[in-house]
Amino acid sequence: MDKAIQIALLGFGTVGTGVVKVLESNADDIMKKVGAAIVLKKILVQSANKARKVATGAKIVTDIESIVNDQDIQIVVEVMGGEKPAKDYILQALRAGKHVVTANKDVVAKHGKELFEAAEASHVDFLFEASVGGGIPIIRPLKQCLAANRISEIMGIVNGTTNYMLTKMTKEHMDFATVLAEAQAKGYAEADPTADVGGFDAARKIAILASIAFGARVTLDDVYVEGITNIAIQDIEYARELGYVVKLLAIGKQDDQGINVRVHPALLPNSHPLAAVNDVFNAIFVKGDAVGETMFYGRGAGELPTASAVTADIIDVARDIRHGVSSRILCTCFEKKAICPVGTTESPYYIRLLVEDKPGVLAAIAGAFGAQQVSLHSVIQKRKVNGRTEIVLITYRVTDESIRLAMSTLAGMSVVNKVGNIIRVEAEEIIS
Amino acid sequence: MDKAIQIALLGFGTVGTGVVKVLESNADDIMKKVGAAIVLKKILVQSANKARKVATGAKIVTDIESIVNDQDIQIVVEVMGGEKPAKDYILQALRAGKHVVTANKDVVAKHGKELFEAAEASHVDFLFEASVGGGIPIIRPLKQCLAANRISEIMGIVNGTTNYMLTKMTKEHMDFATVLAEAQAKGYAEADPTADVGGFDAARKIAILASIAFGARVTLDDVYVEGITNIAIQDIEYARELGYVVKLLAIGKQDDQGINVRVHPALLPNSHPLAAVNDVFNAIFVKGDAVGETMFYGRGAGELPTASAVTADIIDVARDIRHGVSSRILCTCFEKKAICPVGTTESPYYIRLLVEDKPGVLAAIAGAFGAQQVSLHSVIQKRKVNGRTEIVLITYRVTDESIRLAMSTLAGMSVVNKVGNIIRVEAEEIIS
Structure with a gap:
């Protein structure tokens, strides 16, 4: 068995507590999988005196320096959440040559590029499985299991x-x-x-x-x-x-x-x-x-499910450390691709309207849609409400822009009392 | 970009054809992910003259030696299926220091231990994502993403x-x-x-x-x-x-x-x-x-879904080769655990019987179950069939052994005309 791999947690809230519990309760199995023990050396908190829900042998610290400057610590696990100061702490850790595991969607979504570059420059791992879908394996499956697609x-x-x-x-x-x-x-x-x-x-x-x-x-x-x-x-x-x-x-x-x-x-x-x-x-x-x-499919949040994903990343980094490898899989954004404006998005739409209950109303409405090349798949009268009629329309596949133009015309029609809602239909084919 | 990684396929049937297609159609993306091109050098087939569904620049060969002795080939991909000669070919490849990817459930289920040991001895990877669930990522999620559980x-x-x-x-x-x-x-x-x-x-x-x-x-x-x-x-x-x-x-x-x-x-x-x-x-x-x-969830079989999993493994091995690492994750069967005999398995049971349509029958049947400590959750008379009655019973949670004993008693009762079926109910709680 190799010598223990020492890690530090940034944050001791819900997810941090979960990570402490999982590392503790499954320590034997994890040690076998890694080939070395994983030891939690320090936990960074805001207030050292706050009561905690779980006991730990780790040292509680309040300054990031005592972690990034600690040569024994090889993996920094950021579970504090939010953008500040998490992003800066992650950067400091990466620059100090620590591998980083994070559960922080804000930081990854906003600063991914900068963090990946820092990880690459320091030849360390940067993993974030828990940032999306809590305990559900999705980042690694996308980067590895579906890599051929x-x-x-x-x-x-x-x-x-x-x-x-x-x-x-x-x-x-x-x-x-x-x-x-x-x-x-x-x-x-x-x-x-x-x-x-x-x-x-x-x-x-x-x-x-x-x-x-x-x-x-x-x-x-x-x-x-x-x-x-x-x-x-x-x-x-x-x-x-x-x-x-x-x-x-x-x-x-x-x-x-x-x-x-x-x-x-x-x-x-x-x-x-x-x-x-x-x-x-x-x-x-x-x-x-x-x-x-x-x-x-699985639990997208919660103490233990999120800790499951964070700890899996810790195990993966630890396996890399044991095998003397790092940055096996970093940023995979190799290309620049155009982002299509939402106006060009096409889908069928569900539209709920409250209209006057008199002859010719449906024809007038259908005409307003037709003028914007919006074809109606179905028009269903649902119920009478104080002498008016609630109707539900399902359109064929149209652009977001066409539907907006049609709706602004409709909103100005005297026979249309109220636009109740407009919701996209996410389906290859409309169910009839 | 590093120099190309050369591979060989064993088998050119449905899955092999899929792998050739995927490597070809997504070659650019795969090269970016790996940091080197993946080149299919040779394909082992039984009959060199058979017409193929897809064109390939690979050399078609009929002897395993021309692959295991080829120093350029770093990864051998076994997609021939069946136990023989696949298992021997995999062993030869591993012993020759080739990394091996296989889609072969028979070989992995029966000879996993021997193959893992050979891989470990040769310091090479042995991956088999496609052996279960076709294109569904499940082996890697279990070994990595859920490793903390x-x-x-x-x-x-x-x-x-x-x-x-x-x-x-x-x-x-x-x-x-x-x-x-x-x-x-x-x-x-x-x-x-x-x-x-x-x-x-x-x-x-x-x-x-x-x-x-x-x-x-x-x-x-x-x-x-x-x-x-x-x-x-x-x-x-x-x-x-x-x-x-x-x-x-x-x-x-x-x-x-x-x-x-x-x-x-x-x-x-x-x-x-x-x-x-x-x-x-x-x-x-x-x-x-x-x-x-x-x-x-996904497609458990088929040319392209299975090829998706096989090619993901190839990409993973290629990343390992690029980073000079191997055997990061091999066999994880660290412990010996007892296998419980099926007789001790507990579940509720669904039982369909055809019984005589006369007074006292249900009481007699309930008595036979009771004698084996099998409690009935519900007894439902479903329909009359030629003067007999088809009934459906749902038991409470009982052992497999108890149900077998009860059923053998029932089968000998004159009022029981036929045991239609006995099916386990896989549920935490019986729906009432």
């Missing part, structure tokens, strides 16, 4: 909070505000839920996934983002009647025109593998030219 | 032929014989379908998966095997009425008693992630102490 599509349910909320709305017929309050009470949603329900958390994750899947850097600014705050209970019920579920999807696609990356709610056919992913579970669906359709 | 359960739908057949029976209400004939006509099932419908193909795969998941060698002989030939259309329909689907499951579980490995049809609750895996798709569900529940 040209990926055309990566589509994920990558935010557990919103998936829990949409599942509750679907299964228990609760409205958005009630579900949000319940999710907040349970600790599934933050007091300020914007990052989750606004789609921004998912946007960071799809930026990371798309960069790897397509071999070209995709940054947060490249991602079109729309949250779930407008999803009403009747949208979910009408979708169900039509054979769909409503999910918040993070989508990356590439074709000859370039890359298209977006986060938005969508109607997904019940038959799609992602449609059955419920509650706080996450899943990532990947389509490659050789492998066809694959999906990776 | 103690795995308690691995359960898969790992045979596409039988999953296609059971899906057809379920969705189109076709009986076993009709579906088998159709699958054979479509080329999904072999003329002799025993390996698939008898569960033996799945048994090889779960032996490989369980060995890795539990860190202890599990051989084919350790696997209890039962196929799907007895599954009748009414079993599938009764299961559906109760909230289950019938699937051929390959199951490995470990607890303090040891390892339990088996392949058999089972009733799986509709809510289980594997329940929605249909047609020729495969999926492997893994439960770990840190990660919780995860699932890996």
Whole structure:
């Protein structure tokens, strides 16, 4: 058995606690897999006096220097989250020749390029499996297991909070505000839920996934983002009647025109593998030219699932250290690819309108869509509401731009009382 | 860019053709990922004159020596299948210092230990991602991504032929014989379908998966095997009425008693992630102490999906060669663990009986079960058949041994006309 590999944790919150637990409880197995023990030497915290949920033999420190200057420490594990000071600490560690493992989606999505370059310059590993999908193996499968493929599509349910909320709305017929309050009470949603329900958390994750899947850097600014705050209970019920579920999807696609990356709610056919992913579970669906359709499913957050991914990265680095190798697989963004503007994105649309209940209304509406080359697949009258009619339209595949033009015309029509919602349909073919 | 890495293929059938196609069509991307070109130098075939479905610049050879003695060839890729002569060729290649990639479940399940030892002795890589689950990443995720976990359960739908057949029976209400004939006509099932419908193909795969998941060698002989030939259309329909689907499951579980490995049809609750895996798709569900529940889904066979996994292994070895490292991750069967006899396996059971339609019959049957400590969760009378009654029983969790004893008593009772079927229920809790 080789001599122990010493590591340091930056952060001792939920994920840090999980990593301490996993390293401790599975120490024997991990030692066999690595061929050396992994010893947690130091943990960086903000306040040294705070009570902790788990005992550790590690030294608690409050300054990053005592870690980056410690020659015994070979791997620095960043689990503090947030952009500052995490990014600077990671950079310092890389420059000091430490291998780095991080669970930080903000830092990877925003500063990936700089960090990879620093890792390469120092000939060290930089791994971040836990930054997307919590415990679900997805970064390594994309970089290694699917490396022979040209990926055309990566589509994920990558935010557990919103998936829990949409599942509750679907299964228990609760409205958005009630579900949000319940999710907040349970600790599934933050007091300020914007990052989750606004789609921004998912946007960071799809930026990371798309960069790897397509071999070209995709940054947060490249991602079109729309949250779930407008999803009403009747949208979910009408979708169900039509054979769909409503999910918040993070989508990356590439074709000859370039890359298209977006986060938005969508109607997904019940038959799609992602449609059955419920509650706080996450899943990532990947389509490659050789492998066809694959999906990776599991818990996208939480103390132990995230610690599972972080510790797997630690084990991988430790194996590299034992074999005297590093930087085997670093940045894979080899190309520059065009980002397609969202206006050119094509999909069928679900549109819910409240219209006047009188003759000629449907013809007028169909005419307004037709003027923008938007063809309607179906028009369904759903119910009467105070002398008006709620209708649901499903369009054929149209560009985002055409639908926006058509909707602005419609909004100005006197027979259209209210545009209830407009939601993309993510399907190869419309279910009839 | 480093100098090209030269490889040889053993076999030029379906998978070999796929590997040639993938290496050719994605050559540029693969070269960027590896940092060197991968050049296919030679292909070993049985008959040099046979027409091939894909053009290749590789030299076609018919003797293994011209490959193992070729100093330029660094990676040997075995895609011929079957035990002989594949195993000997792999051994020769390993002993000659070649890295080996194989898609061969028979060889890995039966001779894994010997091949790993040969790889270790020669300081080369031995990878076999394609041996289970076709294109689905599962071997590498188990060995690396989930390395921090103690795995308690691995359960898969790992045979596409039988999953296609059971899906057809379920969705189109076709009986076993009709579906088998159709699958054979479509080329999904072999003329002799025993390996698939008898569960033996799945048994090889779960032996490989369980060995890795539990860190202890599990051989084919350790696997209890039962196929799907007895599954009748009414079993599938009764299961559906109760909230289950019938699937051929390959199951490995470990607890303090040891390892339990088996392949058999089972009733799986509709809510289980594997329940929605249909047609020729495969999926492997893994439960770990840190990660919780995860699932890996995709195409379990076919030219290009299997080639995706084989080529990923080739890329991984090539990265190792470029970085001057090998044997980073070889055999992980560190421990010896007890294999639990199938008689001790516990599960609820579904039992379909044809019984005499007269008073006191149900009491007599319940008594026979009770005598073996088998408690009945429910007894449902399904239909009258020629003056007899077909009944379905669901038991509480009992050992395999108890159920066998109870069934032998039942079979001898005059009121029991026929034992229609006995199928395990794979569920934590019985759906009521």
